[in-house]
Amino acid sequence: xxxxxxxxxxxxxxxxxxxxxxxxxxxxxxxxxxxxxxxxxxxxxxxxxxxxxxxxxxxxxxxxxxxxxxxxxxxxxxxxxxxxxxxxxxxxxxxxxxxxxxxxxxxxxxxxxxxxxxxxxxxxxxxxxxxxxxxxxxxxxxxxxxxxxxxxxxxxxxxxxxxxxxxxxxxxxxxxxxxxxxxxxxxxxxxxxxxxxxxxxxxxxxxxxxxxxxxxxxx
Ligand SMILES: [Zn+2]
Ligand SMILES: [Zn+2]
Numbered sequence: 001x002x003x004x005x006x007x008x009x010x011x012x013x014x015x016x017x018x019x020x021x022x023x024x025x026x027x028x029x030x031x032x033x034x035x036x037x038x039x040x041x042x043x044x045x046x047x048x049x050x051x052x053x054x055x056x057x058x059x060x061x062x063x064x065x066x067x068x069x070x071x072x073x074x075x076x077x078x079x080x081x082x083x084x085x086x087x088x089x090x091x092x093x094x095x096x097x098x099x100x101x102x103x104x105x106x107x108x109x110x111x112x113x114x115x116x117x118x119x120x121x122x123x124x125x126x127x128x129x130x131x132x133x134x135x136x137x138x139x140x141x142x143x144x145x146x147x148x149x150x151x152x153x154x155x156x157x158x159x160x161x162x163x164x165x166x167x168x169x170x171x172x173x174x175x176x177x178x179x180x181x182x183x184x185x186x187x188x189x190x191x192x193x194x195x196x197x198x199x200x201x202x203x204x205x206x207x208x209x210x211x212x213x214x215x216x217x218x219x
Contacts, residue, residue: 003049004042004045004046004048004049004051005046005049005051005075007042007045009032009033009034009038009039009042010042010045010046011079012032012033013029013032013033013039013042013043013046014046014051014052014068014072014075014076014079015032015076015079015080015083016028016029016031016032016102016103017029017052017066017068017072017076018068018072018073018076018077018079018080019080019102019103020102022067022068022073023065023066023067023068024065024066025063025064025065025066026039026040026043026063026064026066028101028102029043029066031101031103031158031159031191032158033157034156034157035157035196035198035201036198036219037198043064043066046072050069050071050072051068051069051071051072051075052066052067052068052069052072053066053067053069054066054067055067083104096108096109098178098179098184100178100184100187100188101187101188101191105178106170106175107175107176107178107179108175109172109175109176110172113172113175113176116139116172117172117176119137119138119139119140120135120136120137120173120176121135121136121137121138122134122135122177122180122182122183123135123136124182130186130189130190130193131150131151131152131186131190132148132149132150132151133148133149133177133182133183133186134146134147134148135147135148135149135163135165135173135177137165137173145165147163147164147165148164149161149162149163149164149173149174149177149183150162150164151186151187151190151191152169153196153201153203154169157196157201159187159190159191160174161174161177161178161183161187162174163177193205193206194206195208195218195219197211197213197214197216197218198216198218198219199211199214199216200213200214200216202214204218
């Protein structure tokens with residue numbers, strides 16, 4: 001039988017669960033996968049292979065509590081150790097990592113980027129969907145510019161910050177932006193506010209029943 005851990009996202013889900021203290025609701029884990037359908041299927045497989053237990057509660061609505069087993073914990077601990085080794089290159093300072101929603105985000109700046117970050121100004125005028133911040137960059141000797149950093153799904157369907165100036169999820173503007181509490185809050189609020197269509201991947205308002213892009217029924 002194929003082991004569920006070979007599957008895409010399985011490690012991310014187990015690791016996330018471990019970092020959340022071993023117990024979580026489905027909604028806490030969905031950002032580790034491509035979406036609800038993928039998560040639901042994966043959880044069944046992880047359970048069948050003995051890495052997690054799933055219990056069902058009816059509290060007004062049906063909720064599922066996911067709990068890591070001893071077997072799952074032992075494996076997740078190994079993943080965590082491997083991740084720590086991989087994420088600590090010699091030139092990265094200890095403070096170069098922050099934790100948001102159980103995920104580690106790399107925010108390390110090079111000395112030059114740190115020097116330039118003095119000339120970045122973040123404007124926290126949120127738009128209606130509260131999905132971006134505006135950045136004013138006025139680095140001496142360079143043309144000054146204004147651009148936005150958006151909350152956007154990356155290629156794995158995970159919400160990240162995306163800089164329109166660099167078309168990047170990890171340019172130094174993004175790494176610097178992550179360190180602002182207002183930005184972290186925007187990210188958390190935005191993730192809780194949108195429904196991602198399982199068919200086409202587009203983002204819909206919380207209350208939408210059907211996808212505005214493709215018309216598919218939203219979960
Ligand atoms: Zn940038
Ligand atoms: Zn859609």
